[in-house]
Structure formats: structure tokens, C-alpha cells
Amino acid sequence: MPGEPKRLEHPKSVYLIGFIFKIITLTVMIAVIYQITFSPHGPAVLVPIQKKIAEGQKSAILDEVKKHEEYEKHRHFHNIVEYPQLPENMRPVCYICHSNYPHSKNKKVRALLNMHTQFFVCETCHIEPKKGMDVIYKWYNPYDPNPKGPFFGTSYDPETGNLIEVSDYFSKIAPYFVKGDKYESAIQIQDSALAQDYAKVKDQLTPEQRDNVKKKFHINIKPKGHECKVCHSKKSILEFKKLGFTPNRTVDIQQLNITGLVTKYEKFYIPNLFK
């Protein structure tokens, strides 16, 4: 009897079968444990503890915002489609603190101004011109240094009369400073040094320090953006042709050609807007 232990001399296949059976039993076992602890079909013995933990992490603000978003989708009645969004670090720095809907003060135009953030970066309207430096406007795409288009809203589909469908969701018109024959981007994105540094330390700053930093982000930013007629007129700062707008689309943008708008312009934001 003493000597080599016999029970290790099984053929290899036995180990394999044993292994498979163990996996199966283990799976079923986990299922049973789940059934007893968390499943709504069982006595749910651990659910009270789970709830307590969840309560600790609950945020009333987050809950309310989510609830409201859900509610708004239905209140809106017309069906909502999701659009692709840039990842956090690819967005311009403004988005650390502002959203796509930053305008709220001027009741008549707030929603229309927000609408423009879909095809402009903030600086396109908010840039403070630097002395002696020209600004030109080009399409800017965070994924592509030389975006080719076709870009959103630049031409009509001849069959339907609607704006053409585009696959480029991220290009926006952005300002560039002209330096000799080079263009220098007038915007900063969130992986710039300043932005990354800010993200690192923002929790440690006092309110006063934070205010100072805020000012840093607002250098070259004017508090009120361009007026409508700066773009929606024949003397537009945007070179529509170079930006790829077709002639008929350009005319429509320059004139915003609908009867109601033109005759009632004086009620609108800025007199002479549509002349």
C-alpha cells in the first residue's frame, strides 16, 4: 500500500471531462447564488444592502437631469434622433464649461444662436480681432487636417429641395489667423496644455483662482458674438464660395429669403438684419 499515490494515474481525457463538468457546475452554482441574492425572482436577500450602497452614490441632480431628458423626449412629440458627438478631449476648450446651448439671455434669438453652434465653433462669432492680423474662415475637422466635404448645409438636393445629406458630422466653420502665407488656428481644443492643466487642478483652486483661470480662457473672446448681418448679408465675413456653398444656397443664406422674415424684420433682433 505505501508508495506512489494511484489516484493521479488517470488518462488525460478524464481531466478534460472533469474540467468541463466543473465549469458547468460552477455556472449553475453562480446562477443559484444570483437567484438567492439579487434576482427579482428569488428571496433577494442581498438587495437591501445593494440598495443602501446605491443610495450612498445617488445624486439628486443627476437623477433629475436624466428624468427631465427622458420627459423632454416625449413632451417634444416629434421624434428625436441621436447625432454622433465628439469625445470629450477632441472638443474645443469652451466645452469644459459651456455646452452646445450656451445662449439664454436674449429671448428672441437664443435658440437661433444655439442652432449656429452646430456648424460654427464659438470663436467664429466670438473672436476678438487681433490688431494687424487678418482672420479667415475655413472648415475645421478635429479628425482631419484637410476636410474635403461635402459639408453640412452647403447645397440643396435638387430632387427634394432639402439640404443634402452629408456623412461628415464633425466639420465646423472656424476662424484662422493669417500669418504670411500660413494659417494658424484661432481655437484651442481640450487636449491643449492649458486645458489639460486646468482639468488636473480645478478641484484644488479657490473660487477666486478659478475666476482668474476663467479669464484666461476668455482671452480673445468678446462677450457678444457677431450680429446676424455680419454674415447674413452681401458683405458677409464668410467667403461662401470658398467654403463650398453653392450659389443658390449662398443667396438664400445672405437674404434669408422668406416673406415673413423680410417684412417683419424690425421686430427681430437687429434692425436692418435682412437688407
Add this chain to the structure above:
Amino acid sequence: MSLKIALKNYFILFLPAITIMLFMPATSFSADIGNCLLCHKYPGISRVDEEGKLKLFYVNEDIFNNSVHAKVKCDGCHTDIKEIPHKHAIKVDCLVECHIIEPASKKKFSHKDVQTFINKSVHGVIDNKGKEKKFKEDFPTCKSCHDNPLYRPISFFKRVRPGISEQSLGRCRVCHKSEDFIYRSYNHVTTRLHPLNIAGVCAKCHNDLALVTRHGLSTKAVYSYGETFHGKAASFLDERIPNCLDCHVSKGESVHQMLTHKDPNASTSEQNKGKICTTIDCHPSASPKLAKYGVHSEFNLTQSPAQYFFTVFFIVLTGGTLLPLMVIIFLDIVRRFFPNASIGGRK
């Protein structure tokens, strides 16, 4: 709403839009919508209001044109907007008479009848003695149940499946010439929500525990539907699976006329519910006793004692067999890794 159903919904919500665009004939017309879309076509036209709530103002034209309301002009519903730029708009009244003429009666069309059905149903605010029910803000209006409905056609030609049946369209073309008319008529008649989407509509209230308790209902109905066989089968995208309406609406009645199961006229009342199961589409050869099956049973001792004990029995059975087995396997593993181990130096 249970997460599972919520996620599913999310997916299915966008599915019709995509499939519809695939089925759209190239000639599909675009409603003349009075230039409202000049501004409202941009997804960015939204804002945060004074209370910090996000308001969306955009309308996606493709999706609007594939909704049942595509032929109604914007100002058919938003009747107060007469000039542009416009002032703050008032809420839309779904029962307004619109410019569309109802072909059978040749009168201007309105949804007023739907409201009369709702008033007569369990969802009406006034009870049958003419008194206002308690918690009247809990009761649904058109918009609590309906977003602008999208076409979601169903083919019945050989097999029930989502989508348009080309064979059926061929039959329409025997007499009708306008492709647009054919396309819309087909959609008008066959469009149906997916069972899970219907459940999703009801979930807003019928999964809200506070509401369910306030009104003395015995179950979070959508949750329990999802837990039982019907709801689970519906998750696999089969059109034949009964949804809430198949059981709660008497055959041939308006889908809006649901009654409480305590009402003897209800399809779900004690006397009538046997007939639900045995309809020709479901379990035609079953005995009416099949209706004893708990369609809304939860794992809850007071609500469904039989199911409760049944489930507990199986937990104990499986656990009871497997636990000892696990112990044995564990000991076996220990022995394999330490073939010569012994307790207390025993040889």
C-alpha cells in the same frame, strides 16, 4: 421601466425610422410645410430655459414625412403660428379639427372620438357616476401615450413580419396608379407598434410603483409582463406575441377602450378572460381554464402564492443538489493539487 425593456425600446424606437427609409419609394413627396423647417430643421435649435431645463425645438424632416401626420401641415396643428418670426406657441390640442377631409363622411377630420372612448375607459378621468376620480393628474392624455407615430408597416402576405409585402403592393397596383397613394394606404392600414413599444408606452405609469400603489393595482404590469413568457417571447421580436392590447381590448373595440378587470364587460374579467387565450390566433385548442395562468404574476407571496412556492421549491432543489456537489468537487480539487496532504499528520 425595467432596464431591459428600456434598452430594447431605445433600439426599436430608431429601428422603424431606418427600415422605413429603406422602404421609402424614391418618389416619396415632401409635405409643403410652410417654411417652418427653415429654422426647425437644425438639431441645434434648442435651449436651456430659465429653470435649467433643456428644450428641444427641432423637427427631423425625413422622420416627419414618414409619420402618420406627414400630410398635415405644421400650422394644421400649431394653429396659432401665423407670422414669422413667431411668438411663443400655445400647446397643441390633439382634438382640433384639421384641414384634412375624412373620405367616408366627407367632413373635416378630428380625433374627438378617441377622447370619448378614453372617457368611457379605465383611463378616463370621470367615473361612471359622473364624479372626478382621485389623483386625476395620473391619467393619460394623448401625448402620454403617443409620440408622433411613425409608420411601421407589417407584412401579412405569407408570414407575419415587419416591413412591406411587395406581393400585396402588386395587388394594390391592379387598380391604383399613384405610387404615393399605394405606399401611404398600405402603411395606414398595416402600421402597428411592436409589442415591446406598446409595453414601453404603458411602462411610464404602470411600472411606477408609487402610481401603482396609489391606484390600488396589484402589479407593476409591464414589469410582470416582461417577467412572464409573453413578455420574454416579445423580446425576441416576434409580431405574433400578444401585447397589452391583445388581452385588454375586447375584439373589435377601439384600443382606447380598456376597462378594469373588475368590470364584467372587460375582456380581462373573470367571466371573459378564458376567451382571450382561446382565440384563433393564439391557443385555439386550449381549454378556457388556461386563463388561470398568471399573466402578471410577480415573485410575491401575497400577489401570486402558487408561483412563489413553485419558484422557492426549484431554488431549494437546485441549490440543495448543487451545494453538496460543489463541496465534493472542492475537496477533489484540493486532493489533486496536494496529493500528499494530510490533517493532523495521519498517514
